[in-house]
Amino acid sequence: MKYLDLPTTLEDMTISLGMNGVTILTKTRFKARHKGLTDIIQVPRTGFIMKPPPPPKPIRRQRKKLPSKVLIENKGSNEPKQKRIPKYSIDKTEVTNRIRGYLNQMRGEKMLYFWTISFPNGTPDDSAYILLNKWLTRLRTERMLKEYLWIAERQENNTIHFHMVINQKMNVQKANKYMRASIMHSINKGEIQYSRIDAMRYNGVDIAKDRKTRRVTNFAKGNKQKSLANYLTKYITKNNSTFTHLAWHSSRGYSNLITAVRFTMSEYSKGNVEQLVDNEKPIIHEFYTFRRWKGSPPKDLLTYLGCLNHSIQTALQ
Numbered sequence: 001m002k003y004l005d006l007p008t009t010l011e012d013m014t015i016s017l018g019m020n021g022v023t024i025l026t027k028t029r030f031k032a033r034h035k036g037l038t039d040i041i042q043v044p045r046t047g048f049i050m051k052p053p054p055p056p057k058p059i060r061r062q063r064k065k066l067p068s069k070v071l072i073e074n075k076g077s078n079e080p081k082q083k084r085i086p087k088y089s090i091d092k093t094e095v096t097n098r099i100r101g102y103l104n105q106m107r108g109e110k111m112l113y114f115w116t117i118s119f120p121n122g123t124p125d126d127s128a129y130i131l132l133n134k135w136l137t138r139l140r141t142e143r144m145l146k147e148y149l150w151i152a153e154r155q156e157n158n159t160i161h162f163h164m165v166i167n168q169k170m171n172v173q174k175a176n177k178y179m180r181a182s183i184m185h186s187i188n189k190g191e192i193q194y195s196r197i198d199a200m201r202y203n204g205v206d207i208a209k210d211r212k213t214r215r216v217t218n219f220a221k222g223n224k225q226k227s228l229a230n231y232l233t234k235y236i237t238k239n240n241s242t243f244t245h246l247a248w249h250s251s252r253g254y255s256n257l258i259t260a261v262r263f264t265m266s267e268y269s270k271g272n273v274e275q276l277v278d279n280e281k282p283i284i285h286e287f288y289t290f291r292r293w294k295g296s297p298p299k300d301l302l303t304y305l306g307c308l309n310h311s312i313q314t315a316l317q
Helices: 092-105 125-141 172-188 196-201 222-237 265-270 299-316
Strands: 013-018 021-025 034-036 040-043 047-050 113-117 148-154 160-166 205-207 248-250 258-264 288-292
Touching: 013 265, 092 148, 092 222, 092 258, 092 299, 125 160, 125 172, 148 222, 172 196, 172 205, 258 265, 258 299
Parallel strands: none
Antiparallel strands: 013 021, 013 258, 021 288, 034 258, 040 047, 113 160, 113 205, 148 160, 148 248
């Protein structure tokens, strides 16, 4: 199909069109036509194919270490070296692009639901991440969940909880039941310090509902698009916390999305895109300038990304 193969160019690609706006590089150049794709690569005049697995590394014989004859005294401090603590934060732009990009490529009835996974006050981060991973594994095993994206958030009481977006219906009672089972399993293995009474009472998995009707909110509906933007702003944009574990993560379907298309200056000037860009509050950086769309992204861009990502999702199934 035509949309699978933009023409190659010898000119420098300095402009990127994404779901949020236009990025213009000032000192560097884009190397690839599309932003995204980890398991799939584009072949000119062919389309997209699964990336072949890397060749096996040659086996090297390990040399036996000879005992050292000379002991070198430690001239420095006798205190043990402190391990470097990793810090992870949320890539807010990438998270928003993936959520909107996945919704844009869906066919038929579109669905987008926001879930919150909370734990009792004082739950250590390590325990929260262990339980989240066990719970997600159980949901995938039970075929209740396929594609998802979650972000971590630090509450005012310093206890971590998670927000998750999924594009399918899921039973909230079963979701809580499987989290209770995950807690019990971790208690038995000594992975977390929980009482069995608290585990049996757990009911911390919840889905976003309309405040007035108390009905589950499908943020993919046309009249809920503004609410979707508000949710993204509230739970993602304001989140400046850092974590010692991953701050956000997504399933394969989300991670293999194309979230932007790159163009040369001559290609960009022919598209009459400037009239759709807000020039009043640009974000000016040393290496780039970013300007948001005045309203929604251009329909041609949405159609292109939607068709392209849908073909990729179909290839991944």
